[in-house]
Amino acid sequence: MKEQKYWLSPAKLNLFLYITGRRTDGYHNLQTLFQFVDYCDTLCFQTRDDDQICLMTEFVGVKQEDNLIIKATQLLLRYINQHNLLLPPHYGVDITVDKKLPMGGGLGGGSSNAATTLLALNQLWNLSLTTQQLMAIGSQIGADVPIFIYGHSAFAQGIGDQLTPIDIVEKWYLVVKPNVDISTVDIFTHPQLKRDTVTRNLTELLQLPFKNDCEPTVRLLYPQIDRLIKLLSNKAPTRLTGTGSCLYCECDSELHAQQLQQFLKMMTQKSENITSFIAKSCNDSPVFKH
Ligand SMILES: C[C@@](CO)(OP(=O)(O)O)[C@H](O)COP(=O)(O)OP(=O)(O)OC[C@H]1O[C@@H](n2ccc(N)nc2=O)[C@H](O)[C@@H]1O
Numbered sequence: 001m002k003e004q005k006y007w008l009s010p011a012k013l014n015l016f017l018y019i020t021g022r023r024t025d026g027y028h029n030l031q032t033l034f035q036f037v038d039y040c041d042t043l044c045f046q047t048r049d050d051d052q053i054c055l056m057t058e059f060v061g062v063k064q065e066d067n068l069i070i071k072a073t074q075l076l077l078r079y080i081n082q083h084n085l086l087l088p089p090h091y092g093v094d095i096t097v098d099k100k101l102p103m104g105g106g107l108g109g110g111s112s113n114a115a116t117t118l119l120a121l122n123q124l125w126n127l128s129l130t131t132q133q134l135m136a137i138g139s140q141i142g143a144d145v146p147i148f149i150y151g152h153s154a155f156a157q158g159i160g161d162q163l164t165p166i167d168i169v170e171k172w173y174l175v176v177k178p179n180v181d182i183s184t185v186d187i188f189t190h191p192q193l194k195r196d197t198v199t200r201n202l203t204e205l206l207q208l209p210f211k212n213d214c215e216p217t218v219r220l221l222y223p224q225i226d227r228l229i230k231l232l233s234n235k236a237p238t239r240l241t242g243t244g245s246c247l248y249c250e251c252d253s254e255l256h257a258q259q260l261q262q263f264l265k266m267m268t269q270k271s272e273n274i275t276s277f278i279a280k281s282c283n284d285s286p287v288f289k290h
């Protein structure tokens with residue numbers, strides 16, 4: 001009998017993001033505050049009668065072999081092999097994705113899809129791997145993957161992988177996707193990026209106004225983003241998430257977010273292709289609600 005299970009794959013926001021230095025391998029040391037939002041992709045895992053793993057959904061501009069879902073399954077299979085773990089007799093699976101999260105938007109959608117895949121296959125294949133083991137596998141895919149496996153709001157340090165859990169007030173946000181795709185590498189390699197913010201402790205960071213060190217560089221490179229931040233900041237605190245391109249406006253209520261969404265529509269042209277969604281942040285990842 002074929003088994004079918006749906007798993008959510010949420011977005012994250014970087015409520016603050018400071019770059020405190022550059023390592024010799026080119027990666028940057030960060031201090032960032034991660035919180036999830038209840039706006040998610042949905043992944044469906046359906047068992048097969050063979051040993052094939054098939055990604056059934058096409059992603060525009062992403063080759064199958066580059067898809068982080070496929071990378072996650074390959075790394076998991078390698079780990080299983082290396083540790084002589086048992087797989088079910090027919091472990092094949094069809095993976096279908098209902099993609100809602102904009103790609104390359106700083107919402108971590110790709111990393112979240114990879115994390116959801118690791119969590120789902122761990123359960124489907126009865127592997128009983130611990131969160132720590134799954135996070136270690138996930139960190140080989142990208143710096144953002146471990147937080148999505150961890151599944152709770154966290155203060156992250158190192159390259160974003162040393163996590164301290166924290167409960168943050170859950171708020172309504174308007175998340176805006178400008179018509180710009182930003183490559184994380186392009187921002188982290190930009191000569192003007194601020195990479196010398198002093199390292200502070202969490203208590204101090206929580207008392208200061210939240211900022212994102214990537215924002216000045218992104219605003220310089222993308223005038224549309226600069227204009228949108230100026231426009232929306234008049235109505236609600238607005239910041240960039242990760243390396244962008246998405247912005248999020250902190251709202252007092254769902255109604256405030258809806259009004260701001262109307263304001264955005266009124267003040268921008270359809271031809272600018274700016275999209276937005278309303279979401280509530282949450283300390284516990286929706287990945288565990290299924
Ligand atoms: C900046 C952040 C903040 O949450 O988010 P995004 O804007 O990408 O969502 C993340 O740290 C991104 O994590 P992720 O997208 O997984 O990055 P990776 O694939 O590991 O790295 C992509 C590239 O970004 C740079 N990079 C990434 C993380 C980091 N701490 N320092 C870096 O310098 C490196 O040049 C690396 O080659």
Ligand SMILES: Nc1ncnc2c1ncn2[C@@H]1O[C@H](COP(=O)(O)OP(=O)(O)O)[C@@H](O)[C@H]1O
Nearest residue numbers: 066067068103104105106107108109110111113
């Ligand atoms: N399953 C996936 N979902 C989204 N993007 C993916 C996926 N697999 C690979 N990618 C690639 O990873 C890039 C970064 O994706 P994403 O995590 O959504 O953005 P960001 O790192 O800016 O938060 C995308 O532009 C895309 O080329």
